[in-house]
Amino acid sequence: MSDKYHELRGQAPPPPTGCPINASWSPLNDDYLRDPYPIAARLRRDTPIFYAEELGYVVLTEMDDILEVFNQPDIFSSENVQDPVFPVAPMAQEVLAVPDFDPMKVMSNRQAPDHGRIRKYTRQGFSRRRLRTLEPYVRRRSHELIDDMVAAGGPTEFIDSFAFPLPGETVFRFIGFPEADDEDLKNWCGDRKAFSWGKPTPTEQAEIAEKMLSYWRYCRNFTAGKRDDRADDFASELLAAHDDDPAELSYREVESIIYGLSFAGHEAVTNLICNTLLCLLPRRDQWDQLVAEPSLIPNAVEEVLRFESSQISWRRLTTADTTLRGIEIPAGTQIFMNFASANRQDDIWENPDEFDIHRPNAAQHISFGKGMHYCLGANLAKFEAVLVLEALTERLPSLRLVPDQPIWSSANITFRGPEQLLVDWD
Numbered sequence: 001m002s003d004k005y006h007e008l009r010g011q012a013p014p015p016p017t018g019c020p021i022n023a024s025w026s027p028l029n030d031d032y033l034r035d036p037y038p039i040a041a042r043l044r045r046d047t048p049i050f051y052a053e054e055l056g057y058v059v060l061t062e063m064d065d066i067l068e069v070f071n072q073p074d075i076f077s078s079e080n081v082q083d084p085v086f087p088v089a090p091m092a093q094e095v096l097a098v099p100d101f102d103p104m105k106v107m108s109n110r111q112a113p114d115h116g117r118i119r120k121y122t123r124q125g126f127s128r129r130r131l132r133t134l135e136p137y138v139r140r141r142s143h144e145l146i147d148d149m150v151a152a153g154g155p156t157e158f159i160d161s162f163a164f165p166l167p168g169e170t171v172f173r174f175i176g177f178p179e180a181d182d183e184d185l186k187n188w189c190g191d192r193k194a195f196s197w198g199k200p201t202p203t204e205q206a207e208i209a210e211k212m213l214s215y216w217r218y219c220r221n222f223t224a225g226k227r228d229d230r231a232d233d234f235a236s237e238l239l240a241a242h243d244d245d246p247a248e249l250s251y252r253e254v255e256s257i258i259y260g261l262s263f264a265g266h267e268a269v270t271n272l273i274c275n276t277l278l279c280l281l282p283r284r285d286q287w288d289q290l291v292a293e294p295s296l297i298p299n300a301v302e303e304v305l306r307f308e309s310s311q312i313s314w315r316r317l318t319t320a321d322t323t324l325r326g327i328e329i330p331a332g333t334q335i336f337m338n339f340a341s342a343n344r345q346d347d348i349w350e351n352p353d354e355f356d357i358h359r360p361n362a363a364q365h366i367s368f369g370k371g372m373h374y375c376l377g378a379n380l381a382k383f384e385a386v387l388v389l390e391a392l393t394e395r396l397p398s399l400r401l402v403p404d405q406p407i408w409s410s411a412n413i414t415f416r417g418p419e420q421l422l423v424d425w426d
């Protein structure tokens with residue numbers, strides 16, 4: 001295994017012997033992108049484990065099987081989670097082949113024991129205190145963006161005017177990037193989800209690769225500058241840990257953590273905010289209940305994460321021969337965990353295809369994963385979504401979706417959310 005943040009893998013291994021093969025299903029099929037849930041439920045009922053020929057992955061659809069995988073990180077390694085799922089075009093490879101593009105695996109794709117060593121420091125950085133320090137910023141920016149929407153008048157495209165800028169700016173403040181760099185940063189970090197989990201054209205891949213390179217170079221300069229310019233931010237905390245014991249947290253690890261965090265904290269939260277509106281605005285009674293009773297908002301956010309998560313799959317790679325559901329799975333097999341299926345199981349949730357902000361066990365979803373790689377930003381993501389809903393229900397109680405607009409999710413195996421969202425208000 002190399003230590004490269006994004007590894008380019010070769011040919012997928014053949015299907016495991018005895019594993020049912022599905023030659024037609026792909027998470028990028030149009031019908032699945034439009035509405036994955038009935039298809040995922042059918043797959044779970046007919047063949048809970050199968051080999052998806054188009055993807056070259058063994059797909060798991062049952063919660064228990066997915067948990068078994070999460071709970072055995074030594075056999076089901078996360079080393080492939082940031083790798084591009086489809087081949088990277090030579091022109092994009094060339095961009096990233098420059099010697100100074102060398103971010104390394106640090107969190108989601110780093111393995112034990114190093115993962116635990118690094119997570120000790122990053123976990124400290126995601127403390128409740130740090131979240132509290134961000135609260136006034138997220139509230140102020142939410143209200144400023146709403147002010148701008150109101151001043152411009154409806155209808156508005158909500159992603160551009162709110163759901164894209166807010167989470168990006170939030171994670172940039174969390175890390176410690178200066179506000180003056182926000183526009184460059186949003187541009188560089190904007191389409192990262194397409195690179196590893198989508199199917200961009202070679203030209204698009206090369207464009208994204210250029211932005212990744214610019215962003216990596218920015219992270220390196222920023223980290224170097226921070227050495228003599230500490231503040232109350234996550235980057236300064238990491239550098240202090242490095243200064244205390246450079247062997248415990250290396251300088252390149254600090255740079256690479258900063259590189260990975262902006263993506264982790266941005267597009268998935270943009271999608272979560274949009275999916276929240278897609279769930280709530282057409283169900284007027286539930287939206288109105290949140291307007292009247294904001295204390296219901298945290299559970300409503302959990303229900304969105306279960307019912308229409310911004311992340312509906314994640315991957316693993318087997319490091320040893322093993323078995324799943326009685327099927328022998330050789331080392332080197334790529335595993336695709338289908339959260340869209342598991343989050344709607346009727347033996348876990350009553351009427352799982354209904355959206356219900358009062359659902360008592362909404363939070364049992366696996367949208368943030370489980371086990372040693374459990375999402376480090378889960379509290380930050382939920383806290384942002386709650387603050388956003390508080391601001392929107394207070395300021396724009398008449399918010400509604402513009403009728404008859406096409407809602408589509410970009411071609412992505414993992415991240416789910418609309419490409420465009422038109423909203424209006426009185």
Ligand code: HEM
Nearest residue numbers: 107108264265268272311368369370373374375376377381
């Ligand atoms: C709705 C938004 C989000 C979703 C659905 C989400 C989901 C996930 C998932 C499924 C994992 C992998 C868990 C595993 O492999 O077991 C993960 C890991 C991670 N997430 Fe998130 N995430 C979100 C937001 C964030 C935010 C806001 C941040 C930080 C600013 C963040 C930082 C991370 C990090 C650092 C990891 C790797 C943790 C580790 O390997 O120890 N995430 N996330």
